Amino acid sequence: MRRRVGVLLSGRGSNLGALLAASRAADYPAEIVLVLSNRAEAPGLELARAAGVEARAIGQRGFGGDRAAHEAALIAALTAAGVELVCLAGYMRKLSPLLVGRYAGRMLNIHPSLLPAFPGLETHARALAAGVKLHGCTVHLVTEALDEGPILAQAAVPVLDDDTAERLAARVLAQEHLLYPAALAALAGRQSVPAAAAAALHNPLPLTPAAA
Numbered sequence: 001m002r003r004r005v006g007v008l009l010s011g012r013g014s015n016l017g018a019l020l021a022a023s024r025a026a027d028y029p030a031e032i033v034l035v036l037s038n039r040a041e042a043p044g045l046e047l048a049r050a051a052g053v054e055a056r057a058i059g060q061r062g063f064g065g066d067r068a069a070h071e072a073a074l075i076a077a078l079t080a081a082g083v084e085l086v087c088l089a090g091y092m093r094k095l096s097p098l099l100v101g102r103y104a105g106r107m108l109n110i111h112p113s114l115l116p117a118f119p120g121l122e123t124h125a126r127a128l129a130a131g132v133k134l135h136g137c138t139v140h141l142v143t144e145a146l147d148e149g150p151i152l153a154q155a156a157v158p159v160l161d162d163d164t165a166e167r168l169a170a171r172v173l174a175q176e177h178l179l180y181p182a183a184l185a186a187l188a189g190r191q192s193v194p195a196a197a198a199a200a201l202h203n204p205l206p207l208t209p210a211a212a
């Protein structure tokens with residue numbers, strides 16, 4: 001039985017694309033059954049539809065700034081689709097305890113830095129400014145604190161002397177597209193998701209320095 005996965009996004013959806021591509025393999029332990037966006041114009045919605053996956057925009061505006069009501073609508077859609085695991089893939093909206101609590105231990109996020117370094121935005125420019133020699137991406141479980149949940153997997157890339165934020169971002173993004181499907185598979189391929197999350201924490205995927 002493949003785990004039913006919902007993806008939340010706000011933008012282009014390249015990580016969604018990587019998850020969709022991975023899930024085409026017959027032995028991949030998860031399938032993307034629903035994509036939701038808080039922005040109707042998110043290109044990721046079209047990407048999902050082109051792949052034959054149900055995709056819907058549920059904007060916050062209709063809820064007059066009531067975050068809990070907006071999240072209740074997301075939860076209703078995810079529940080109706082039988083979603084077991086949720087992947088945040090560039091979902092640019094702060095989550096309240098309602099959504100986080102509903103999917104505790106079952107909600108993943110991908111962040112473009114080696115957490116706990118550089119939580120938040122503009123991670124590539126901040127990594128360059130800090131002069132770090134390794135940068136990368138992290139898949140972690142989502143908790144109420146922003147970008148602070150338990151780390152499931154990381155991939156590292158070198159920072160080169162002549163890097164710009166754009167070049168560094170592209171090098172990291174290529175690793176995101178490998179790491180996210182691998183981390184999701186590691187979690188989804190177990191009998192019980194909480195047990196899998198615990199196992200992944202004790203036995204994380206290797207931190208792999210990738211070629212430039």
Ligand code: GRF
Nearest residue numbers: 012013014015090110111112
């Ligand atoms: C990625 O860099 C991801 O790490 C971050 O948001 C970005 C989403 O990119 N959370 P995309 O929409 O998947 O292309």
